[in-house]
Amino acid sequence: MYRNIGVLITSLACLAGTARANDISELEGHWRTVRHNAEVNITDCGDGSPCGYLIAVSEDVSGGETRDVRNGNRNLRARPLNGLPILWGYSAGKNCWENGRLYNPETGQTFRSSIHPISKNELQVKGCLGPFCRQQIWRRIDQPDHANNRSNTND
Numbered sequence: 001m002y003r004n005i006g007v008l009i010t011s012l013a014c015l016a017g018t019a020r021a022n023d024i025s026e027l028e029g030h031w032r033t034v035r036h037n038a039e040v041n042i043t044d045c046g047d048g049s050p051c052g053y054l055i056a057v058s059e060d061v062s063g064g065e066t067r068d069v070r071n072g073n074r075n076l077r078a079r080p081l082n083g084l085p086i087l088w089g090y091s092a093g094k095n096c097w098e099n100g101r102l103y104n105p106e107t108g109q110t111f112r113s114s115i116h117p118i119s120k121n122e123l124q125v126k127g128c129l130g131p132f133c134r135q136q137i138w139r140r141i142d143q144p145d146h147a148n149n150r151s152n153t154n155d
Helices: 002-015
Strands: 029-031 040-043 050-056 083-086 097-104 109-119 121-130 132-141
Touching: 002 040, 097 121
Parallel strands: none
Antiparallel strands: 029 040, 029 132, 040 050, 050 083, 083 097, 097 109, 109 121, 121 132
């Protein structure tokens, strides 16, 4: 029952939008998350759906870690944070990308997710675990600054 409520909430959020989700080009590029101030590069997965990769995360969030040490799968804990897939598996809805997955390396959890393009420079990204959902607005970055004043997660 709770799963159905989460799917309903995600579907309603998709219907509320105005942008068409079938054009991946409006999502492609570098985005800054709000809560973790991380940089994410969104590209085409190769099948016309969006995939997102972690490019940089601030050191206060990563704790100086450069690996995916909190992953629930011990075999994946040696993966570098730089280039880590954090968005995948989306299908095009009428006004958003839905039924995808969002991975949070800070907790090692994967959430059901939807991406709703609000404008050329803003995305509403929603993640749900059971009936509980959180959303935030990601903003487009014209020129990524992960090499400047932020912790680049390269080894």
